[in-house]
Amino acid sequence: MKVLSLKQPFAELVVSGKKIIELRKWNTKFRGEFLIHASKIPDKNAMEKFGFNELPCGFIVGKAKLVDVKKYNDKEEHKKDKNKHLADSDWGCYGFILENIKRIKPVEAKGRLGFWDFEFS
Numbered sequence: 001m002k003v004l005s006l007k008q009p010f011a012e013l014v015v016s017g018k019k020i021i022e023l024r025k026w027n028t029k030f031r032g033e034f035l036i037h038a039s040k041i042p043d044k045n046a047m048e049k050f051g052f053n054e055l056p057c058g059f060i061v062g063k064a065k066l067v068d069v070k071k072y073n074d075k076e077e078h079k080k081d082k083n084k085h086l087a088d089s090d091w092g093c094y095g096f097i098l099e100n101i102k103r104i105k106p107v108e109a110k111g112r113l114g115f116w117d118f119e120f121s
Contacts, residue, residue, distance in 0.1 A: 002034040003118045004096075005111035008055040009047050011038035013086060015062035015103040021085040025092035027069055030115055033100070036062040037118075039111045050086075059106035060118065070095040 006014065006022065013019035014036055040058040047055070072078040072093040085095055109118060 001118055001120075002030065002032070002115045003037050003060060003109070003111075004034055004115055005037040005039045005113070007039045007046070008042035008057055009050045009052045010043070010086075011036050011061055012052065012055050013050065014064065014098065014101060017101055019084070019086050020098050020101070021070070021081055021095040022098060023085050023087050023091040024094045024096060026114075027071070027094045028066075028096070028115065031066055031068070033063060033065045034115065035060045035104075035118060036064060037109055037111050056106050058108060058110070060104070060109050061106050062101065062103045064098040064102070065100040066096050067099050068097040070097060 010019060014022065037060045038055065038057050042055065042057055072089070072095060075089055078089045081095065107120065
């Protein structure tokens, strides 16, 4: 199954349903269900900003369905969706629109860049 690594606390914000658009600097043709991996190294500033002390890192923590990609052409358009992606425009101009988000029992895994494949053993 495909997997996408996100730094904490963004992986947690996605699996808790607070973040339904994942921003990236790159586009993808991929659509469908994928696993959400919490990267080994968290974003310390974002952890503080969103009020988290400790979250699982280095684990697959959830799954979601990527249904579309929205291209943000300007800062105003990006700003309108702030409550859906919870980030500033530095994170990217491609918004991966997520649905059917679910938390799963954490599974230890090493992350990678982009979408990558994982097989449950």
